[in-house]
Amino acid sequence: MALKCGIVGLTNIGKTTIFNCFSNTKAEVTNYSFSTNKSNIGMAYVPDYKLDELNRIEPAEKIIQTTVDFVDIPGLAKGSSSGEGMGNSFLSDIRNVDALIHVVRCFDDENLQHVEGSIDPVRDIEILNFELQLKDLESVTKKIERLKKLIKIGDKDAIKAAPILEKYKEHIENFENVSTIDLSNDDKEHVKDLALLTDKPFLYVCNVDDDSAVSGNKYSQAVEKALEGTGAQVITIAAQLEAEIAELDKEDQTDFLADAGLKEPGVNKLLNSAYSLLNLQTFYTVGPKEIRGWTIKKGMSAPEAAGVIHSDLKRGFIRAEVMKYDDYVTLGSEQACKEKGKFRVEGKNYIVEEGDIMHIRFNV
DSSP states (O other): OOOEEEEEOBSSSSHHHHHHHHOSSOOOOOSSTTOOOSOEEEEEEOOOHHHHHHHHHSOOSEEEOOEEEEEEOOOBOTTGGGTGGGHHHHHHHHHTOSEEEEEEEEOOOTTSOOTTSSOOHHHHHHHHHHHHHHHHHHHHHHHHHHHHHHHHTTOHHHHHHHHHHHHHHHHHHTTOOGGGOOOOHHHHGGGGGGOOGGGSOEEEEEEEOGGGTTTOOHHHHHHHHHTTTTTOEEEEEOHHHHHHHHTSOHHHHHHHHHHHTOSSOHHHHHHHHHHHHTTEEEEEEEOSSEEEEEEEETTOBHHHHHHHHOHHHHHTEEEEEEEEHHHHHHHOSHHHHHHTTOOEEEOTTOBOOTTEEEEEEEOO
């Protein structure tokens, strides 16, 4: 699936350090504000214990994980919407991603000055939201002006769309993100072409000091309180600690994590949360040569999921033979699933669920 998460935040808050912990490409980390003039692009494997369990039952020559693409967007600042700190070019990068991971600084460090002069993650969230809202307001206002010209010549679509755009304008002027507007899906179609920045789903990451990796601190708690009731997900990560973990071999990581009081690297939480944020889920194919997780959008039908494997499978789809992951692992084999009635044949209308193990029958 060609979907991307953008990592955003003010300058000097640890975004790139976190990006480097999981990305297949590494980016330069500095202590200077606005030292980067381009976004970093990378790919990360999504941690998935189910693949190991499937391989335990039926060992394969190769295991292939699902992946998520990330764009580490250079730090923004107050005034980015009007070009401050090269902000305009970076805001364009934000427009091209499907979801946003907003990293906020939740640690003290005398050697790393905050661009705003003090540590206040709630203020930082408000600053970034405000800059994105200003850019959205600019986009909506420009479209309203275009619609006014079309209304003068009697364009029916423009007459219908104009009052909807005015509602968006008012909503943004009240310092609200577009994602919170209460309109029907049909009404929302009128702004789809604008790819509004604050209409994207958000995940908030509190970058804390090493000692706060497990329980957070007063800064991360302030973020959680500020976002209470919004439905936004907040996770806590100690970026410097994660950077150390990422440098270790798998065997050494276990001891290091135990000493830090962690069960798994914090970036694993981030990767799984990002996967969910993009509205993605996984189905599996199992065989002696390869066990593989396949990424699909939630709500996809069996033929659509088959098309992710290969377009021929969608075009010539006949049926999907389906087992549930839990049934397969509990019973221990495909044959046992068949004997217990846990092996099903599904047609074109079947909606694929998280953890389905599928074999696609097709003919082209």
